[in-house]
Ligand SMILES: Nc1ncnc2c1ncn2[C@@H]1O[C@H](COP(=O)(O)OP(=O)(O)O)[C@@H](O)[C@H]1O
């Protein structure tokens with residue numbers, strides 16, 4: 179199986195703080211991998227580097243799509259990285275709260291359906307055709323995520339769990355091959371978390387995704403991830419299968435240290 | 439019913455009625471020269487406010503230089519319509535003014551809109567001032583600070599077509615993929631980038647289009663009010679337009695239209711009280727902003743479609759009809 183993502187020597191400093199230092203990651207196509215670690219370990223910063231929110235201080239990020247070959251995405255603009263095929267969600271939900279549920283997905287989906295400015299101004303046939311397709315496809319995606327009945331509601335009025343689902347739907351609408359989920363279960367109760375766990379596994383198969391998942395809470399990750407990287411103070415301190423990671427003394431120490 | 443027929447019936451009929459009623463009132467002499475000036479001012483202000491709302495209310499970019507675009511359009515229209523007789527003169531002038539304003543907007547927007555934050559506000563402030571000074575000093579073409587007389591005027595027909603046309607084009611833009619990209623930028627720039635929106639491009643596009651219609655509005659102004667001089671297009675004029683936009687509601691086209699009409703009417707009715715006019719006007723603004731800080735319309739839209747209940751239910755983009763209580767409760771949920 180070929181690697182979809184190869185990260186080498188990834189480093190990011192904020193002033194004197196090395197939020198991420200010399201991190202190496204590899205994701206095989208179709209894998210579901212966890213990135214865990216105590217609060218402040220640098221997990222979200224890794225995502226922000228992978229998606230271009232910040233440029234890396236050092237290191238390389240290589241993203242490979244089978245149909246396009248490897249590209250270096252380190253330091254590129256976020257929209258370009260998204261268009262290359264990397265989708266993401268945010269730890270603190272970043273929906274377009276004053277727009278409808280449908281429009282949240284439509285804006286993501288329309289990036290793959292271009293029509294010229296002139297047909298927007300004059301409502302020419304290309305506009306009508308593309309808009310009909312965009313809306314139909316967006317509704318279909320909402321249906322898959324169980325949100326179609328709420329399509330016309332404002333995103334801000336959705337219950338918390340639905341907002342998390344909508345953010346995943348919006349990310350899927352960009353047609354990613356690699357999906358980065360930042361604490362998707364944060365704030366959910368055990369029941370909702372269990373449902374989400376099943377949904378994530380299902381989405382990977384249905385959309386042929388590779389998934390990198392951040393979780394602060396260990397249980398979800400241990401259940402569905404095939405491999406896990408453990409980050410502490412910006413450094414990868416362990417990696418391997420859930421069983422290996424769980425038995426690793428350094429990991430236990432890092433987590434105990436946090437609780438102490 | 440095919441969509442186009444429905445649109446013509448629901449939107450076209452009320453608009454046509456408005457056009458004909460005003461035409462009748464002009465013919466009957468009820469709308470005299472004095473009120474016609476108010477009407478022209480309303481049209482100009484609608485075009486200016488709607489185009490600034492596109493930039494500030496819908497795309498979320500704070501611009502303080504709309505009077506600069508207006509000046510470009512006004513001078514282009516004045517100069518060209520003085521040289522070329524007939525509608526070709528002022529229409530050519532309007533087009534040239536709009537295109538020139540758009541070009542200047544593009545050149546200002548491209549470097550400043552890359553940056554996050556309020557660089558645009560400062561850049562546009564400077565731009566408008568530079569434009570004003572250039573027109574003062576370009577004596578041979580603009581007659582400098584003394585100003586320029588415009589020999590041709592547009593009548594109600596043209597004002598109606600240009601105003602309604604501008605609003606429809608901007609509305610269509612906002613309800614297209616390009617417009618939704620712009621609204622996404624306003625909502626959350628980081629989220630927009632993360633789903634593939636080229637935010638710089640979206641901002642520059644909205645700003646350039648807004649500048650075009652700002653120029654058009656300036657041209658309309660010149661072609662009605664006979665006389666223009668650089669001082670008409672100073673910083674205070676930019677603020678005037680911003681006041682209309684904020685008063686009507688950032689992100690509401692119908693709000694801008696209502697506010698433009700309201701402010702022009704108030705301003706006209708207060709003509710009698712010359713000394714205290716500006717005080718009353720300012721007081722009124724303060725009162726409205728205290729009671730409706732989100733503007734008259736918030737970001738809601740009022741539809742011309744009087745039969746909307748029969749049509750499809752499709753809430754417009756950016757309609758914040760959320761119950762305040764519900765959104766507060768949700769706000770707490772976000773903290774989790
Ligand atoms: N934009 C930033 N500026 C300064 N410091 C930051 C920034 N982003 C993250 N950090 C710091 O980097 C460290 C890692 O943060 P983060 O990646 O959010 O951790 P995690 O997601 O693992 O909880 C923290 O100490 C945080 O304060």
Ligand SMILES: [Mg+2]
Nearest residue numbers: 221222223269
């Ligand atoms: Mg985090």
